[in-house]
Amino acid sequence: MKHITEAARQVPVIAETEVLVVGSGPGGLAAALASAREGVDTMLVERFGCFGGNITAVGVEGIAWYRKEGTVDTEGIGIEFEQRSKSMGATSPEPQSNSEAINADMFKHVADVMVQEAGIHPLLHSVVIDTIVEDDQIRGVILHNKSGRQAILAKRVIDGSGDADLAVFAGAPTRKTPKEEMLPVTVMFSCSGVHKKRFLEYVKENPSTYKDWGKNWDIQKGGKEDDMFSPYLEKPFDRAREEGVIPSGLKSIGGTWSAISDSGEATYLNMIHMTEYDGSDVHDLTKAEMEGRFQALQAIKAMNRFLPGFEEAKLRTYGMTLGVRDTRKIVGRYDLTESDVRNQGRFEDSIGIFPEFIDGYNVLVLPTTGRYFQIPYGVLVPQKIGNLLVAGRSIAGDKISHASVRNMMCCAVTGQGAGVAAAVSVKDGVSVGEVNIKHVQSALQKQGARIY
């Protein structure tokens, strides 16, 4: 490939902070809140115009759809996201669980309020494009926004980009699932003009269960999930394919519905699952955005014809950006394993717990049994760089562990762990790798997190 050399340039330093968090999804947002609540100067930088990551930018609303009778759930900032949203009128009951579906648009405001209350210094519309590394420490980051190129200096940095962008910029080792095995990408969409009563009657008469998952692809389930209700739709798309209403080869359409408002809006229609796209490759991102928009319209065409209640439905919105589930993960001080998740892993350096819930790579396990695993601090700690932590879906682990920890509630667990650890390391004057885990655990417990 042809290359050019960029000219060296002077960049204004717009801020200096103790803890800098980049990316504001459930991981980064929780990290910034946790750090600021420890009384440490905290800045949160986000490339889009709103906080919330996939919740607001993609429209992912099911923060705890896994929560069934018998689930032993995590505690801490993720639960606060759900409850605070509820108290601000930003949720509706999630159809398959004992949980609330978060209204993606309203969460933009909920996040603003939480950021302001915690005293975080916010910076939106700013994409971090590089790190300034000296002696294996990130001294600061370079960002780009409408004001030009700027720098922020920081004592500790938390990578909440979802894609381990900062780890890569700083030269910390990362790994990626081979593209043909990566979790699918999705253009999320919502519809207006849904006849709610007619649709819910159809669902009652044609109930779907988790057994129906994967009729068009192979999913391993334990069996205990099989007969439980799932808001899953495949039949209308099968008919549309059979009858030539949509192309017969379009197998990537089929999936779940979520909240339906009384005024006929169906949000979080998670129905397009396109495989073999790498969300850290800009050409794949471009192709998937365009193909996904086309497929969402095909899905609506199929629903108009074959899904009672959706006869008059129209596209209301696409997610602001493509939904990406799976890109780079750091190589951590410890890499979480499938066995840790499936066998109730226990760790002395636990920073939180998460139920035995796996959703991805053709495996579905729902936490119906009360089993849970602990998340060790080591999965947030990258190699090589001394003042960087990672929060959210790019923490260290294998494929099946990723299918668990990528869930938003768990991203909030790792975020809260990273935020508290960064703050404690500033206060104690030690690196994030050397931080006293007992101090971190006691601060986390004071913040309401459950670590054992």
Ligand SMILES: Cc1cc2nc3c(=O)[nH]c(=O)nc-3n(C[C@H](O)[C@H](O)[C@H](O)COP(=O)(O)OP(=O)(O)OC[C@H]3O[C@@H](n4cnc5c(N)ncnc54)[C@H](O)[C@@H]3O)c2cc1C
């Ligand atoms: C279609 C889809 C459906 C899903 N369904 C569910 C579900 O029902 N329940 C569930 O729990 N999970 C679900 N997930 C998974 C979950 O949404 C993600 O794994 C989770 O949001 C990851 O959180 P995060 O904080 O790591 O990253 P993200 O939520 O991706 O947030 C990362 C943030 O960082 C910002 N950013 C990235 N790079 C930069 C940069 N260089 N500079 C500045 N800012 C940057 C981004 O704009 C974004 O706001 C779904 C995912 C997808 C894609």
